[in-house]
Amino acid sequence: xxxxxxxxxxxxxxxxxxxxxxxxxxxxxxxxxxxxxxxxxxxxxxxxxxxxxxxxxxxxxxxxxxxxxxxxxxxxxxxxxxxxxxxxxxxxxxxxxxxxxxxxxxxxxxxxxxxxxxxxxxxxxxxxxxxxxxxxxxxxxxxxxxxxxxxxxxxxxxxxxxxxxxxxxxxxxxxxxxxxxxxxxxxxxxxxxxxxxxxxxxxxxxxxxxxxxxxxxxxxxxxxxxxxxxxxxxxxxxxxxxxxxxxxxxxxxxxxxxxxxxxxxxxxxxxxxxxxxxxxxxxxxxxxxxxxxxxxxxxxxxxxxxxxxxxxxxxxxxxxxxxxxxxxxxxxxxxxxxxxxxxxxxxxxxxxxxxxxxxxxxx
Ligand code: ADP
Numbered sequence: 001x002x003x004x005x006x007x008x009x010x011x012x013x014x015x016x017x018x019x020x021x022x023x024x025x026x027x028x029x030x031x032x033x034x035x036x037x038x039x040x041x042x043x044x045x046x047x048x049x050x051x052x053x054x055x056x057x058x059x060x061x062x063x064x065x066x067x068x069x070x071x072x073x074x075x076x077x078x079x080x081x082x083x084x085x086x087x088x089x090x091x092x093x094x095x096x097x098x099x100x101x102x103x104x105x106x107x108x109x110x111x112x113x114x115x116x117x118x119x120x121x122x123x124x125x126x127x128x129x130x131x132x133x134x135x136x137x138x139x140x141x142x143x144x145x146x147x148x149x150x151x152x153x154x155x156x157x158x159x160x161x162x163x164x165x166x167x168x169x170x171x172x173x174x175x176x177x178x179x180x181x182x183x184x185x186x187x188x189x190x191x192x193x194x195x196x197x198x199x200x201x202x203x204x205x206x207x208x209x210x211x212x213x214x215x216x217x218x219x220x221x222x223x224x225x226x227x228x229x230x231x232x233x234x235x236x237x238x239x240x241x242x243x244x245x246x247x248x249x250x251x252x253x254x255x256x257x258x259x260x261x262x263x264x265x266x267x268x269x270x271x272x273x274x275x276x277x278x279x280x281x282x283x284x285x286x287x288x289x290x291x292x293x294x295x296x297x298x299x300x301x302x303x304x305x306x307x308x309x310x311x312x313x314x315x316x317x318x319x320x321x322x323x324x325x326x327x328x329x330x331x332x333x334x335x336x337x338x339x340x341x342x343x344x345x346x347x348x349x350x351x352x353x354x355x356x357x358x359x360x361x362x363x
Contacts, residue, residue: 001256001264001325002053003027005273011280016043023328037064044070051233051279053255055082056129073181073232073279074254081229082254085162086127095228097221098248100240101165108142108149114163115140124148125162133198138166167248169240173207173214174259175222178234178274181281185226186274188267188287190218193238193259199334202354205262205294208347217247225252234275236260258298258336263287265323265341266294291343293350297358299338301331304363308337311363319357 003026006013014029016039032039040061044050049071062076074082081091089102101118105111115122124145126135139145145161152159172193179185189206206215222237236257238250256271264270269277269285277284299308308326316324319340326338340361342354 002272002276005270005276009273009276009282011276013276014043014047016040021330026328035061037061040065041068044068049073049279051255051275052079055079055254059083075230075232078229078231078254082252084127085125085130085251086160088252089162089164091229092225092249095224097224097228098246100167100248100250103163104160105163106160108146111139111142111145111161111163115142118165121166123164123166125164126152127160127162132200133195136198167240167250168243170243171207171241172250173210173218173239173241173247174203174257175218175237175239176234176257176260176263176271177219177222177226177237178271178278178284179226179231180278180284181232184284185223186284186287187219187222188260188263188271189289190215191259191262197334199298199300199336200258201298202351203259203262203296204347204351205266205289205296214241214247221247221249225249233278234260234271258339261325261339262294262296262341264325266290266296266343289343291350292345293347294341294343295347295350295354296339296341297354298336299326299340299358299361301333301335301337302362303333306363307331308361308363311361315357315360318360319353322353322357324357324361 003013015027017031020031030043034040034057041064044065051073059076059080062072065072081088086104089099092099103114105114121140124137124139126148137145148161174191174193177185177187190210191203191205192207193200194202218239225237226235231254234256236253236259240248240250256275260271266289268288274285322340322342324340329337331337340354340357342350344350
C-alpha cells in the first residue's frame with residue numbers, strides 16, 4: 001500500500017520482499033531474507049532512506065545499516081522498543097506515560113505472586129514476535145503458560161514474560177501520529193478500534209464522543225511517545241479507555257498500522273503517503289477528514305471456497321460507495337486479506353454500509 005503513495009509523490013520505491021508471491025513482491029525489486037545483514041546491506045546500497053512495513057528486522061541488521069551510513073527510519077533505538085513488549089513497558093514507565101500495571105516475571109512463582117496481587121487474574125504476554133493476539137493470554141495461574149516459561153530462555157540467558165493487570169476497558173482507541181527527523185509532527189483524529197478474538201475487526205474515525213478532553217489526552221500521549229522515543233515515520237499508539245476514565249497505552253507500532261487504514265480514503269493525507277513523507281523528511285500532509293465519519297472494516301479469509309477476487313465483481317456492484325483495498329494474499333481462515341472503507345455524514349449509515357460490504361467480500 002506504500003507503492004501507490006510513492007508513485008503519487010514521485011518517489012522511487014524499492015521493495016525487499018520476503019518470498020515470491022507476497023503482496024510486497026507485486027513490485028519487488030528483490031526477494032531476500034531481511035534477517036540477513038549482507039542481503040539487506042546489498043539491497044540498501046543505492047537507496048536514500050530505508051524503512052519497514054513490520055518491526056521484525058533484527059537489531060544487528062539495523063545497526064549494520066546505520067554503520068554503513070544508510071539513514072534508517074525509524075532508527076534502531078526506537079524500533080528496539082516496538083520489538084519487545086517488556087522494553088516497551090520499561091521505557092514508557094520511565095517516560096512517566098500511563099500504562100497498565102505490569103511486571104517482568106522470570107518464574108512461575110513470580111507470576112503467581114503477580115496474579116495474587118491483582119485480583120487472581122493477569123494478562124501474560126510473550127515479549128517478542130506476537131501479533132493479532134497470538135502471544136497474549138488471560139490466566140488465573142502460572143500453570144496456564146507453563147510452556148511459555150519453558151521456551152523463553154534465549155541463548156542461555158534467563159528469559160522473562162510480561163505480566164499485566166487485566167484492564168477493565170470501555171473501549172480500545174488508537175492515536176496515529178507522524179513525525180519527521182526535523183521534528184515536525186502531526187496527528188490524525190483519535191479513532192476507536194474494535195477487536196474480535198484479538199484481531200482488529202473495524203475502526204471508527206473519529207472515535208465517537210471523543211472530542212475535547214479524551215482526544216487531547218490521547219494526542220498528548222502520542223506526541224510524548226513520538227518525541228520521547230524519537231520515532232520517525234508513522235507511529236500508532238494503541239490505547240485503552242478504562243471504565244474509570246483513565247487512558248492507558250497498550251501497544252506501539254512504528255509503521256503504517258491497521259488502525260490508520262481509514263485515512264487512505266478518509267483523510268487529506270493517508271498514512272502510507274505520510275509515512276513516506278516523514279521518513280524522507282518531506283513536509284507532512286494535512287490530516288483533516290473528507291467527511292464527518294470514516295469506518296474501515298477488515299476482510300478476513302473465511303471458511304468458504306473461493307477467493308476475494310472471485311467475489312469482487314458482485315460485491316463491487318452492490319457497494320459502489322465503498323472503497324476496496326485487496327492485498328493479493330491467499331486466503332486462510334482469519335487472515336486479513338483486504339479492507340473496505342466507507343465515509344459519510346451519518347455514523348449508523350456508514351457503519352452499516354462498511355460492514356455489509358466487508359461481509360460480501362468476505363464470503
Ligand atoms: P498483539 O501484539 O498480539 O496485538 P496486544 O498486546 O495488542 O497483542 O493484545 C491483543 C488484545 O488483547 C488487545 O487488543 C486487547 O483487546 C487485549 N489485551 C491486551 N492487553 C490487555 C490488558 N492488559 N488488559 C485487558 N485486555 C488486554
